[in-house]
Amino acid sequence: MATPWIPRMHLWEIDDQPWFPSFLRNYVQIGLTHAWTTHLPLLQSGSPATLVAAILRRVLGASVSRHTYIDFCAGAGGPTPFIERALNQQLSNSTTSSTAPSYAAVADPKTASATAVDFVLTDLHPNVESWEEASKKSDHLSYVARPVDASAAPAELLHQYGKENKNGKGIFRLFNLAFHHFDDNLARAILKNTLETSEGFGIFELQERTLSGFTTCILFGFFILLIAPILYWWNPLRLLFIYPLPVVPFVLVFDGLISSLRTRTADEVEALLRTCGADCDGWEIKSGRERFLWPCGYLNWVICTKKSALP
Numbered sequence: 680m681a682t683p684w685i686p687r688m689h690l691w692e693i694d695d696q697p698w699f700p701s702f703l704r705n706y707v708q709i710g711l712t713h714a715w716t717t718h719l720p721l722l723q724s725g726s727p728a729t730l731v732a733a734i735l736r737r738v739l740g741a742s743v744s745r746h747t748y749i750d751f752c753a754g755a756g757g758p759t760p761f762i763e764r765a766l767n768q769q770l771s772n773s774t775t776s777s778t779a780p781s782y783a784a785v786a787d788p789k790t791a792s793a794t795a796v797d798f799v800l801t802d803l804h805p806n807v808e809s810w811e812e813a814s815k816k817s818d819h820l821s822y823v824a825r826p827v828d829a830s831a832a833p834a835e836l837l838h839q840y841g842k843e844n845k846n847g848k849g850i851f852r853l854f855n856l857a858f859h860h861f862d863d864n865l866a867r868a869i870l871k872n873t874l875e876t877s878e879g880f881g882i883f884e885l886q887e888r889t890l891s892g893f894t895t896c897i898l899f900g901f902f903i904l905l906i907a908p909i910l911y912w913w914n915p916l917r918l919l920f921i922y923p924l925p926v927v928p929f930v931l932v933f934d935g936l937i938s939s940l941r942t943r944t945a946d947e948v949e950a951l952l953r954t955c956g957a958d959c960d961g962w963e964i965k966s967g968r969e970r971f972l973w974p975c976g977y978l979n980w981v982i983c984t985k986k987s988a989l990p
């Protein structure tokens with residue numbers, strides 16, 4: 680993250696409040712998915728979800744295929760189904776461009792996708808309906824229907840996808856637009872559980888504590904107002920909460936600004952990692968900031984991997 684303008688503040692977001700109606704929460708979460716998946720041709724080189732896939736591939740290098748990616752805070756799905764598609768597309772392109780297909784791959788098409796990676800959607804509050812829909816579109820996307828707490832990953836999940844499973848891949852946790860939700864105590868508990876049970880994790884945030892971060896949140900509200908008729912012309916109820924009663928754009932902008940104030944720099948994440956109570960000596964931390972929207976939208980990422988998981 681660029682140098683923050685103000686200290687981190689753990690204020691509350693409307694979308695987190697138990698009194699906020701669940702159908703409106705669903706509309707807001709779908710709005711967040713648009714933020715991840717929209718590609719505005721002149722202003723963006725690709726969608727932020729595609730950018731995350733490219734970052735994972737670039738930063739993890741050859742070890743990118745040695746993980747199963749578990750989204751621990753998937754919400755309505757967010758970018759993960761799109762990251763899955765983009766990453767597997769990139770892996771498949773690199774396999775086909777670097778080598779001629781083997782005889783075995785031609786004989787058995789399943790072998791051709793041997794480098795493909797699997798993604799799993801989980802959350803403390805599972806959104807099974809949305810995940811079911813998304814997972815029907817890919818053999819490499821599945822979900823866990825029961826609640827999963829990121830600070831205490833259940834043994835069955837670790838057994839199914841952890842190092843000891845039959846494909847020998849380790850767990851890489853994804854926190855998309857989620858890590859800023861945790862206060863310091865919960866963040867430490869989640870990092871401790873992550874270090875003890877995973878081979879790596881990635882934190883991806885679309886906002887930051889800077890003037891450009893705040894500006895991007897406000898622009899996003901205008902963007903929803905502009906694009907809603909194209910996306911939701913068939914759904915008058917949703918349009919009702921965008922125009923005459925603009926609850927959805929208001930919550931997206933308000934929560935976006937609060938999220939910006941809650942977002943940690945890479946140094947702040949590292950400080951939590953070092954004090955979380957688990958041994959982080961064998962771990963490597965990398966971070967970066969990449970523009971996803973001209974001129975002011977920046978994606979901030981932190982990727983941490985166990986050194987033994989690197990090639």
Ligand SMILES: C[S@@+](CC[C@H](N)C(=O)[O-])C[C@H]1O[C@@H](n2cnc3c(N)ncnc32)[C@H](O)[C@@H]1O
Binds near residue numbers: 708752758830
């Ligand atoms: C803003 S949503 C992020 C949704 C999605 N990743 C996206 O980018 O659109 C944050 C999610 O974190 C989940 N969450 C909060 N605390 C959690 C915990 N301890 N374990 C697992 N999920 C948690 C919430 O249920 C919520 O769905």
